[in-house]
Amino acid sequence: xxxxxxxxxxxxxxxxxxxxxxxxxxxxxxxxxxxxxxxxxxxxxxxxxxxxxxxxxxxxxxxxxxxxxxxxxxxxxxxxxxxxxxxxxxxxxxxxxxxxxxxxx
Numbered sequence: 486x487x488x489x490x491x492x493x494x495x496x497x498x499x500x501x502x503x504x505x506x507x508x509x510x511x512x513x514x515x516x517x518x519x520x521x522x523x524x525x526x527x528x529x530x531x532x533x534x535x536x537x538x539x540x541x542x543x544x545x546x547x548x549x550x551x552x553x554x555x556x557x558x559x560x561x562x563x564x565x566x567x568x569x570x571x572x573x574x575x576x577x578x579x580x581x582x583x584x585x586x587x588x589x590x
Contacts, residue, residue: 503569524566528559 486492498506503520506513525531 520569524563527566528563 497508500506500519503517505516505519507516522531525533
């Protein structure tokens with residue numbers, strides 16, 4: 486490629502588009518831990534309680550007619566941040582929540 490394009494070697498990739506990359510002898514390992522920690526910090530949730538499954542798998546979601554008013558901009562920003570990291574299995578529920586969000590006024 487250096488024959489076709491002007492390039493410089495800046496070393497092994499360690500972080501790209503929100504993904505940490507570790508190149509080891511037995512493989513390349515990728516993680517979104519840093520991005521997830523940034524999301525938790527941004528939305529003041531660093532002290533939240535993590536769970537193995539982020540939502541009950543047998544409970545259907547529905548709109549609560551007696552709900553309190555919420556900051557939709559903040560909520561959509563949270564869901565959008567999670568959708569970016571949708572490749573992670575531990576945040577798959579963000580897609581489900583965004584579908585409920587899109588059905589509400």
